[in-house]
Amino acid sequence: MCESTRTESGVKGCAFGSTGARETALRSRGPLGERFDRAFQYWALLPALLVLLALTVFPLLELVGMSFSTVSFGQGQVIWTWSGLDNLRTLLRDHVFFAAIGNTIVFVVVTVVVETVLGFTLALLASEVGRAAGLARQLLMIPILVPGIAIGTIWSLMYNYETGIFNVVLRFLHLPAQSWTANPHLALPSIMVVDIWHWTSFVFLLMLAGFESLPAEPIEAARVDGASGWQVLRYVVLPLLRPTILVAVLFRTIFAFKVFDEVFLLTGGGPGTASEVISFYIYQVFFPQSRMGYAAFLSVVTILTTVVFVAVYLRAARRREARA
Amino acid sequence: MRIFGRRSPALALPVLALGVLVTLIPFVLTFLTSIKYQIDILTGAWVFRPTLDNYTHLFFSLQSNFIVNTVNSLVVASVATALVVVVAALAGYSLERFRWPRHTAAIVAGWVLIFHMVPGVTIVGPYYLLFRALGLYDTRLALILSYLVLNLPMAVWIVQSFVGDLPTELEEAAHIDGASNVRTFVQIVAPLIAPGLAAVAILSFVFSWNEFLFALNLTATNAVTIPVGIAKYAQQYVIRYGDMSAAAFFATIPAIIVVVLAQRQIVRGLTLGALK
Numbered sequence: 098m099c100e101s102t103r104t105e106s107g108v109k110g111c112a113f114g115s116t117g118a119r120e121t122a123l124r125s126r127g128p129l130g131e132r133f134d135r136a137f138q139y140w141a142l143l144p145a146l147l148v149l150l151a152l153t154v155f156p157l158l159e160l161v162g163m164s165f166s167t168v169s170f171g172q173g174q175v176i177w178t179w180s181g182l183d184n185l186r187t188l189l190r191d192h193v194f195f196a197a198i199g200n201t202i203v204f205v206v207v208t209v210v211v212e213t214v215l216g217f218t219l220a221l222l223a224s225e226v227g228r229a230a231g232l233a234r235q236l237l238m239i240p241i242l243v244p245g246i247a248i249g250t251i252w253s254l255m256y257n258y259e260t261g262i263f264n265v266v267l268r269f270l271h272l273p274a275q276s277w278t279a280n281p282h283l284a285l286p287s288i289m290v291v292d293i294w295h296w297t298s299f300v301f302l303l304m305l306a307g308f309e310s311l312p313a314e315p316i317e318a319a320r321v322d323g324a325s326g327w328q329v330l331r332y333v334v335l336p337l338l339r340p341t342i343l344v345a346v347l348f349r350t351i352f353a354f355k356v357f358d359e360v361f362l363l364t365g366g367g368p369g370t371a372s373e374v375i376s377f378y379i380y381q382v383f384f385p386q387s388r389m390g391y392a393a394f395l396s397v398v399t400i401l402t403t404v405v406f407v408a409v410y411l412r413a414a415r416r417r418e419a420r421a
Numbered sequence: 422m423r424i425f426g427r428r429s430p431a432l433a434l435p436v437l438a439l440g441v442l443v444t445l446i447p448f449v450l451t452f453l454t455s456i457k458y459q460i461d462i463l464t465g466a467w468v469f470r471p472t473l474d475n476y477t478h479l480f481f482s483l484q485s486n487f488i489v490n491t492v493n494s495l496v497v498a499s500v501a502t503a504l505v506v507v508v509a510a511l512a513g514y515s516l517e518r519f520r521w522p523r524h525t526a527a528i529v530a531g532w533v534l535i536f537h538m539v540p541g542v543t544i545v546g547p548y549y550l551l552f553r554a555l556g557l558y559d560t561r562l563a564l565i566l567s568y569l570v571l572n573l574p575m576a577v578w579i580v581q582s583f584v585g586d587l588p589t590e591l592e593e594a595a596h597i598d599g600a601s602n603v604r605t606f607v608q609i610v611a612p613l614i615a616p617g618l619a620a621v622a623i624l625s626f627v628f629s630w631n632e633f634l635f636a637l638n639l640t641a642t643n644a645v646t647i648p649v650g651i652a653k654y655a656q657q658y659v660i661r662y663g664d665m666s667a668a669a670f671f672a673t674i675p676a677i678i679v680v681v682l683a684q685r686q687i688v689r690g691l692t693l694g695a696l697k
Contacts, residue, residue, distance in 0.1 A: 130601075133603075134602050134603055137601075137603060137606070138515045138518075138519035141515035142511070142512050142515040142516065142529075144508045144511065145509070145511070148508065148569060148573065149529075149532065149533070149570070152566065153536045153544075153570065155551070156547035156551065157544075157547075159550070160543065163546075163547075175553075175554075219440045221424070221433075222433040222437040222440075223433075223437055224423070225424070225425055226437060227423075229434065229437070233440075233441055234684075235680055235684050236441050238680050238684060238687075239444070239445070239673075240444060242627050242675070242676035242679055243631070244631035244647070244648050244673070246633045246648035246649075246672070247648070247670075247672040247673050248669075249652075250655055250666075251447050251450075251451045251666075252447065253655065253665075254451065254662055255450065260463060260662060262450055294447070297444075298444065302688065302692055306688070306692040326425035330424055330425075334424055354540065355540040355542070357541075358633045358648075361637075362652060376541075377542075379542045379543065379546075380542050380638075383542075384638055389546060392546055393546060396542070396543035399539075400543055403538050404535055404539075407535075407538055
């Protein structure tokens with residue numbers, strides 16, 4: 098629609114400029130104002146570009162530099178010492194980092210799968226009940242907007258050995274109480290439960306938006322042809338919702354991969370390395386341990402992994418889309 | 422759109438209600454704990470005399486900096502939000518409506534996406550060194566700048582999506598009537614994308630209010646915000662369950678206000694990208 102009215106003024110479509118009326122209106126404000134206004138598109142983007150350059154490009158370059166160095170504090174100064182690939186050698190012998198990778202993968206796979214299935218089911222149910230869906234959406238939005246640290250606190254109170262609701266229920270049923278966050282077998286699953294509770298709502302919200310924008314015709318046509326509810330779901334609705342599901346999985350994977358607040362508050366990565374995850378480990382290496390060069394190296398590895406994962410995922414998703 | 426015909430709500434409603442209940446119970450429990458005396462918490466009493474002691478203790482006891490933390494959180498979240506709205510509105514409009522050299526928009530979008538995906542913990546280390554070098558460590562300004570960057574990707578996407586929905590005819594008409602680019606943006610476009618800007622503002626405020634990782638590592642005493650205050654409190658006074666519940670419940674208040682008053686505005690912002 099825009100393309101058809103493209104002018105030579107350099108502005109995309111939309112016929113901005115080069116009309117006589119505009120020229121006169123601007124001229125009355127003097128040549129400086131006119132030049133300022135013509136460059137609007139550039140200075141409008143400038144603040145965002147400056148901020149992004151200063152606070153994303155620069156830190157990432159610094160990170161790359163640090164990852165080949167040993168960085169420490171001496172007399173209030175930051176001292177960089179070139180150390181080549183020392184950090185890589187440290188990484189290859191770092192069993193904590195490998196434990197963190199393993200835990201993170203388990204954490205991401207389990208939480209994303211459960212959240213997607215639960216979120217999808219709840220959204221399906223909500224789309225069936227009609228008007229009550231609005232209320233469900235409103236209430237289920239709360240966890241998404243609550244600080245991770247408040248959620249960690251709420252759950253640490255619920256996991257509490259003496260007074261927490263879980264052990265109160267277990268004792269009521271005459272079952273042995275558990276130390277949810279201090280038991281090596283329960284620490285990581287306990288955090289997963291918190292994450293699932295926290296983020297299923299997000300998948301629900303995405304999916305409900307997906308259900309609400311489904312076209313009515315193919316579903317009605319399938320039903321007229323005698324398809325059962327399950328058949329409609331499997332052969333009509335699921336294919337239509339595939340893009341939404343793919344986006345939800347991508348978003349949740351990226352954010353589950355970043356998990357930090359809940360680990361910080363509930364287990365501190367322990368006991369041992371039972372609930373150590375990548376984000377928390379990098380934090381520990383950089384800040385409490387002050388091994389900044391090595392933390393930078395781990396960060397670079399993590400960033401590259403993230404970027405490669407997303408690129409591969411998007412390409413695979415697009416290819417399946419093309420085939421479908 | 423019902424997939425399972427007419428009788429399904431009878432089955433769907435109870436299961437959905439259960440899901441909502443499971444989501445809400447932790448908040449209810451926390452609120453109840455926050456208005457109990459310690460003795461009622463320890464004995465697990467369900468019938469108890471409510472009290473506001475935990476809240477007064479949280480805010481006014483000598484060990485707590487909660488008032489300072491709250492002021493910091495409010496200032497940081499408000500200023501960051503104001504900056505995010507202005508910067509994102511300009512950038513989103515410029516990227517969406519003007520002709521840029523080939524690939525410029527794609528490169529900016531790709532870069533923003535990468536930065537949005539990468540775990541924050543990888544960036545906070547360089548920020549720490551940068552802000553230390555600039556003398557901004559433990560200042561609100563350091564957090565404001567951080568939250569400006571962290572919220573910018575989402576904000577620019579929301580603005581672009583709302584600008585993309587506007588018919589171009591209005592802007593064309595303004596130009597034919599002699600309005601400058603600036604005037605068109607301020608008087609025509611900005612009011613029309615106001616719902617989008619509201620979504621940006623609400624989400625930026627909530628996310629800045631909630632943010633923990635950067636606040637933890639870029640502050641020490643002066644600029645500490647509520648989440649960091651809660652975490653420190655939780656680690657120091659592990660068994661003050663009442664205070665901790667009060668703190669956790671207090672921190673969720675903005676979320677509850679937003680859900681009650683502005684739910685409609687933010688759905689689109691939160692689900693952006695899910696729909697074409």
